[in-house]
Amino acid sequence: MIDKMMNTRLFQWVDERTDLGAIIKSQLTEYPVPKNLNYMWNFGSLALLVLVLQILTGIFLVMYYKPSAELTYGGYTVAFDSVERIMRDINFGWLIRYMHAVGASAFFVVVYMHIGRGLYYGSFKSPRELLWIIGVVILLIMQGAAFFGYLLPWGQMSFWGATVITNLFGALPVLGEYLQQVLRGGFAVGDPTLNRFFSLHYLFPLLLAAIVGGHIHALHVVHSNNPDGIDIDHEKDAIPFHPYYTVKDAFGVGVFLLGYCYFVFFNPEAWGYFIEVDNFVPANNLQTPAHIAPVWYLTPWYTILRTFENKLVGVLMMGASLAVLFVLPFLDKSTVRSSRYRPVYRQMVILFFISVVVLGYCGHSAPTATLKVVGTIATSVYFGFFLLLPFVHKFEKTRPLPGGE
Amino acid sequence: MTDKADHSRRNFLYVAAGGLGAVAAGATAIPFIGSMLPAADTLAAAKTEFDISTVAEGQLVVIQWQGKPVFVVNRTAEMLERVKGHNDKLKDPMSEAADSVQAEWMDSDEKRLYRAIKPEILIVVASCTHLGCIPLFKPTAGQKDWGDSVPADWAGGWHCPCHGSYYDLSARVINGSPAPQNLHVMPYEYKTDSVVVIG
Numbered sequence: 001m002i003d004k005m006m007n008t009r010l011f012q013w014v015d016e017r018t019d020l021g022a023i024i025k026s027q028l029t030e031y032p033v034p035k036n037l038n039y040m041w042n043f044g045s046l047a048l049l050v051l052v053l054q055i056l057t058g059i060f061l062v063m064y065y066k067p068s069a070e071l072t073y074g075g076y077t078v079a080f081d082s083v084e085r086i087m088r089d090i091n092f093g094w095l096i097r098y099m100h101a102v103g104a105s106a107f108f109v110v111v112y113m114h115i116g117r118g119l120y121y122g123s124f125k126s127p128r129e130l131l132w133i134i135g136v137v138i139l140l141i142m143q144g145a146a147f148f149g150y151l152l153p154w155g156q157m158s159f160w161g162a163t164v165i166t167n168l169f170g171a172l173p174v175l176g177e178y179l180q181q182v183l184r185g186g187f188a189v190g191d192p193t194l195n196r197f198f199s200l201h202y203l204f205p206l207l208l209a210a211i212v213g214g215h216i217h218a219l220h221v222v223h224s225n226n227p228d229g230i231d232i233d234h235e236k237d238a239i240p241f242h243p244y245y246t247v248k249d250a251f252g253v254g255v256f257l258l259g260y261c262y263f264v265f266f267n268p269e270a271w272g273y274f275i276e277v278d279n280f281v282p283a284n285n286l287q288t289p290a291h292i293a294p295v296w297y298l299t300p301w302y303t304i305l306r307t308f309e310n311k312l313v314g315v316l317m318m319g320a321s322l323a324v325l326f327v328l329p330f331l332d333k334s335t336v337r338s339s340r341y342r343p344v345y346r347q348m349v350i351l352f353f354i355s356v357v358v359l360g361y362c363g364h365s366a367p368t369a370t371l372k373v374v375g376t377i378a379t380s381v382y383f384g385f386f387l388l389l390p391f392v393h394k395f396e397k398t399r400p401l402p403g404g405e
Numbered sequence: 406m407t408d409k410a411d412h413s414r415r416n417f418l419y420v421a422a423g424g425l426g427a428v429a430a431g432a433t434a435i436p437f438i439g440s441m442l443p444a445a446d447t448l449a450a451a452k453t454e455f456d457i458s459t460v461a462e463g464q465l466v467v468i469q470w471q472g473k474p475v476f477v478v479n480r481t482a483e484m485l486e487r488v489k490g491h492n493d494k495l496k497d498p499m500s501e502a503a504d505s506v507q508a509e510w511m512d513s514d515e516k517r518l519y520r521a522i523k524p525e526i527l528i529v530v531a532s533c534t535h536l537g538c539i540p541l542f543k544p545t546a547g548q549k550d551w552g553d554s555v556p557a558d559w560a561g562g563w564h565c566p567c568h569g570s571y572y573d574l575s576a577r578v579i580n581g582s583p584a585p586q587n588l589h590v591m592p593y594e595y596k597t598d599s600v601v602v603i604g
Binding site: 056060063064085088089090091092093095096 | 435436437439440441442444445446447
């Protein structure tokens with residue numbers, strides 16, 4: 001198919017001016033990919049698909065969404081009413097909005113799987129350190145974009161979520177109060193906050209698109225890791241990306257879309273996990289909801305924040321829990337990559353995954369004394385993983401790698 | 406490997422997969438393009454009610470319909486006389502050039518002359534058919550009130566300030582104007598003797 005297309009005169013004309021043929025060959029039809037990849041390697045292409053869906057649906061939502069906290073005659077606000085208008089009056093507005101709202105959660109599902117894959121199979125290790133670091137930047141921008149986007153419907157959870165998070169910055173010494181006012185554009189979350197969050201919510205995906213380009217470029221320089229975590233012979237152990245992995249990725253897309261469509265069409269609120277119940281209530285700056293929690297994908301870090309009695313320590317530890325990901329490639333000194341051949345690391349990384357899930361559960365629930373203890377243990381496990389990592393190689397007895405590497 | 410491939414089967418799969426993919430992409434485009442069409446509340450605001458008894462004899466009011474300006478004129482008997490006898494100076498005296506300048510109820514020469522259901526009440530879209538400006542109402546005859554902004558044989562009507570189009574008191578375009586058509590007539594009906602529903 002591609003060969004036929006590349007033989008047309010139009011393609012030749014373009015090729016002579018852009019070298020497109022060489023790009024297609026080096027990046028697709030002759031780009032070597034290890035032949036032993038399992039389905040955990042599908043999540044990168046899925047994340048790209050969801051990014052495209054989010055940008056596409058977002059562009060159409062902006063045609064009708066109005067970022068204003070001004071009151072309307074109905075007693076609500078322009079922003080809240082414009083979202084309701086999208087749901088009720090705009091043709092297919094409900095569909096496009098639910099695609100966007102479910103897409104936000106879907107984005108984090110596939111990206112967390114993608115990150116977990118990288119941790120388990122040691123994809124962050126040399127020579128892929130920078131690839132991993134670019135990925136962490138993508139994660140942070142995604143979390144920012146999601147946080148900014150959640151304010152836009154101007155519901156109760158939007159308003160109080162933004163109030164709580166902007167308050168975090170106020171905890172920082174010296175610059176805290178200044179930073180908080182820069183974020184809010186006032187002394188409390190209000191109309192100026194809504195406008196700047198909307199602006200940033202539009203900016204961040206553009207940054208994402210550019211940085212994802214860099215992520216893919218970096219990948220294509222160092223090439224994919226594989227479940228065995230070994231360096232492969234590009235002649236013997238690799239197959240071209242197209243058609244073998246385009247087909248496998250397309251199959252993954254089909255499976256993903258089944259789940260995505262189930263939530264979009266039948267369960268867009270996902271029992272209050274994707275769209276929280278309190279956000280159907282218009283923002284009221286004089287009444288806080290009984291229980292405030294971020295959306296599920298931010299709850300692990302919210303628990304780390306809540307674990308510490310001292311506000312400043314909590315904020316710093318939450319920042320550290322994300323920042324530590326940047327130095328992860330340099331903490332792990334073992335020369336073996338994949339958990340398959342690292343019995344101790346395998347136990348550690350599974351425990352780490354469990355700690356993140358437990359932290360997420362604690363952050364979503366109303367705080368109780370028991371959960372406080374559970375959260376503290378999970379936080380210790382989370383940081384313990386990174387503290388232990390530099391010393392594992394000293395006592396870990398790794399299994400022999402296949403292929404006599 | 407290519408040598409052993411069953412090419413007819415492979416080509417069928419390409420076309421089948423590509424075709425279904427194209428159908429899916431097309432179906433996905435429907436909600437996105439559909440969302441750009443007028444929304445339900447916009448369509449609901451497509452009709453406007455107006456009480457014509459509020460317009461004095463000889464008076465013109467401009468009202469809004471679907472966000473567009475609309476002229477409602479209560480023409481006096483004397484004004485109605487002045488739309489007669491200059492058909493030779495009009496581009497389209499019988500309003501037959503396009504669907505938008507006529508209506509189903511224009512079933513007689515008299516209706517086509519006055520371009521109104523009730524002869525005295527003229528209701529037309531107030532956008533010049535040239536480039537959409539709102540023409541100025543200059544109802545009296547001659548140059549006495551209007552100076553040389555109107556021709557010497559002015560019988561009263563509208564003058565568009567943007568590019569100098571002229572319309573008579575039935576909003577029919579006068580020869581020599583850049584505007585191609587008479588002012589448009591939108592659908593309307595009388596709900597009661599004095600309340601008109603536009604749209």
